[in-house]
Amino acid sequence: MPARMCHARAIALVMGSASLALALTVPAQAAPNGGGAHHRGIERAVLPQGDGWASAEGSTTGGAAATPDHVYTVTDRAELIAAFEDAGDAPKIIRIDGTVHGNADAAGDPIGCEAYQTDGYTLDKYLAAYDPDTWGRTEVPSGPMEDARLASAKRQKDAVNVYVPSNTTIVGVGNDATVIGASIQIQNVSNVIVRNITFEDTYDCFPQWDPTDGDTGHWNSEYDNLVVHGSDHVWVDHNTFSDGDRHDADQPRYFDELYQQHDGLFDIVKGADLVTASYNVLKDHDKTMLIGNSDKAGDTDRGHLRVTLHHNLFKDLNERAPRVRFGQVDSYNNHFVATRGSVYGYSYGIGAESHLVAEHNAFSLSGEFDQAKILKKWSESSLTAGDNYVNGRRTDLVAVHNAGVPSEQLTTGAGWTPTLRTRVDHPLLVPLVVGVSAGAGRIPGA
Secondary structure, three states: OOOOEEOOHHHHHHHOOHHHHHHHHOOHHHOOOOOOHHHHOHHHOOOOOOOOHHHOOOOOOOOOOOOHHHEEEEOOHHHHHHHHHHHOOOOEEEEEOOEEEOOEOOOOOEOOHHHHOOOOOOHHHHHHHOOHHHHOOOOOOOOHHHHHHHHHHHHHHHHHEEEOOOOEEEEEOOOOOEEEOOEEEEEOOEEEEEEOOEEEOOOOOOOEEEOOOOOOOEEEOOOOOEEEEOOEEEEEEOOEEEOOOOOHHHOOEEOOEEOOOOOOOEEEEOOOEEEEEEOOEEEEEEEOOEEOOOOOOHHHHOOOOOEEEEOOEEEEEEEOOOEEOOOEEEEEOOEEEEOOOOOOOOOEEEOOOOEEEEEOOEEEEOOOOOHHHOEEEOOOOEEEOOOEEEOOEEEOHHHHHHHHOOOOOOEEOOOOOOOOOOOEEOHHHHHHHHHHHOOOOOOOOO
16 A cells, blocks of 8 residues: 655644654654664664565565574675675675775785786776777777786676675674675575665776767776666665765866766666665766666566665766666655756656656756756656655656757656555655665664
């Protein structure tokens, strides 16, 4: 049964009483961490019944049933991988204590890109080999230096990608658990929970130059902080995702194009299904979240990619928050922020056969940004977008988009109605509720 909309709560915000607003929006039976789950302890918490798509067709319990010998505390990448290998698919709880580096040596200490270079690769040699003035702009790089780049990239990939088995809870200890430079791969498994972790700076040491990409060419990189690939029943809750201290905007330009070292923050792809992402912070990034990674993936994605996004903060992001293909995506009670001086392209990307419901969200956009670009049409698909507020005013996102971008008309009607919602806050209260509750370090009892 859909949760009731608490319009009366907005009165508290208008009155300017944050404490009263919080009391009204956080009843004891539906606390921000997902409905009283903390009473079981954060490590053994399970997704509450009815909390988004991950609660459908069974339940998402992660490693809640782990025996004592399958509860691990890890402090580096080697210990993390060893814990996965030791437990296999048995229920397990992985406690991350401190900072885990993906780019690390055997002792767990961080290493630089030079450690992966092989077969004579250096960036200077690569730039010299594929300078458009000599290589041209009609063919992608090939030959010895591209082969050396690929060999070097494989060495980094073997270190950076960390694969999560089924029936796993990964949880941060305390308020400062951090994973830097690793790509957590939830690939072709089931029943995984990820909570209370800060994910930063999953960077590619060896981006590829592609002079044929667009009119001027682009640098293309690999790795997302977190990937749900072909998996089902996944709950991602109270985490923080960003580029850390390595911002793409601060990187140099080669061949007049930004040397971009990051791909996505958190992608859901390749037939993944039944995912709930709640109370996360995604910030300071370019290409944020793909739900479905290709218009040609209908055979694997059609009928899958059922995802719920609620009470997340999307702050200072250029695009893909998210970009949707094929999936039935319920995005409600999220707060989208674009501050002055940031780069903002769009929030919701409407892609091939997408069935997006975007309701009861709040947008706080600097005046320099065009509200018509909150939505971006990539393919002929319809969406439901009701009761959204932009800068404090209720706004018909589709009507504003169609008026402002007349060449890309969108139609309404996603073709389905979400029912798996445990609570729905009035959009005027969403900035407050998300602001005090979202992100790592915000779960009571952590």
